[in-house]
Amino acid sequence: MALARAFYKFLKKRKSHMKRFQLLTEIGKKLVPEYRYSWPYMDWYHDEPFNDYLKRFDELDHFNTDRRHTVYQLMRLTEAVPGDTAECGSLEGAGSYLIHLMNEQCRQHTRWHHIFDSFEGLSAPAAGDGSHWKKGDLSVSMNEVRDNMGAFDRYSLYKGWIPERFPDVADKQFSFVHIDVDLFQPTFDTINFFYPRLNPGGIIVCDDYGSSLCPGATRAIDEYLADKPEKMLFMTCGSGFMIKGKETAAQLC
Ligand SMILES: C[S@@+](CC[C@H](N)C(=O)[O-])C[C@H]1O[C@@H](n2cnc3c(N)ncnc32)[C@H](O)[C@@H]1O
Missing domain, CATH: 3.40.50.150 (Vaccinia Virus protein VP39)
Structure with missing residues (x-):
């Protein structure tokens, strides 16, 4: 419980999206070193007609x-x-x-x-x-x-x-x-x-x-x-x- 609280506090300090993304990659590199992240700043993530199609097959995530x-x-x-x-x-x-x-x-x-x-x-x-x-x-x-x-x-x-x-x-x-x-x-x-x-x-x-x-x-x-x-x-x-x-x-x- 104390560990979870400390982690939550740690996360709260990283308010910006960029800082959270960096944290994600740092953790990821430890867990799956060969995995290559790509930048998450993609216009197509917000293509609503395409997202509607993905949702139809429950594939958005x-x-x-x-x-x-x-x-x-x-x-x-x-x-x-x-x-x-x-x-x-x-x-x-x-x-x-x-x-x-x-x-x-x-x-x-x-x-x-x-x-x-x-x-x-x-x-x-x-x-x-x-x-x-x-x-x-x-x-x-x-x-x-x-x-x-x-x-x-x-x-x-x-x-x-x-x-x-x-x-x-x-x-x-x-x-x-x-x-x-x-x-x-x-x-x-x-x-x-x-x-x-x-x-x-x-x-x-x-x-x-x-x-x-x-x-x-x-x-x-x-x-x-x-x-x-x-x-x-x-x-x-x-x-x-x-x-x-x-x-x-x-x-x-
Ligand atoms: C990976 S899934 C296809 C995924 C799908 N294209 C998609 O975009 O979601 C593989 C499909 O190939 C079919 N399949 C595999 N070997 C086959 C074969 N020798 N003859 C006919 N269908 C086969 C399976 O029944 C399965 O539906």
Whole structure:
């Protein structure tokens, strides 16, 4: 109790936001030394329409907010690109909701959004997928996703193990594809199917790219793009993206 009172007194002295932030980083460096803080003075924290979207999925304080915001901004880049959108691996539909929301506002408002998922969670990880995941993790039912898509009506749900249902959209062209299936094989099958169908200027985001929890997903993307002019760019929030037709320089090392 005395310790708590002393700590509270200590905090009260640090009235300014900056001083509290410094304190947070000092404590954090002791607890998780490798963690890198970034400045909290971001205009996008106060983007109310975006925050309303996050609140809809109870994600306002979630670790994914910057990744969601990146998808939102990258979709703006595809404004003039013709073609449908797709998400492979939807979980409860938060990513697909955002993509559909952007499609509604887009000049290309004839876009249709395609959602692929087993709706039974992850397939079986292979040796190169690390030890974090197991078959059946992250399972959400198709009905829950449909409920979460609310009043939106320009989308289709495809239940099945990737790539079983891809032939359903074999004749489509795409402007934006969100790959989020965590493991090597479905990530490879997804980029293998969508890359040739992505229009110039179209974007593929791989949510798991560069995550140490998903080594197979990173390897799948790198292997597929090895002989292509485009490479995946790492985003500091985790995940990566490539733009069709934009040749990409090699990494420094
Ligand atoms: C990380 S979650 C997706 C998160 C979601 N994109 C978001 O933005 O919130 C992974 C999803 O991939 C699906 N999934 C994993 N492996 C799959 C496979 N081989 N075939 C179909 N779906 C798969 C899971 O059912 C799960 O819904």
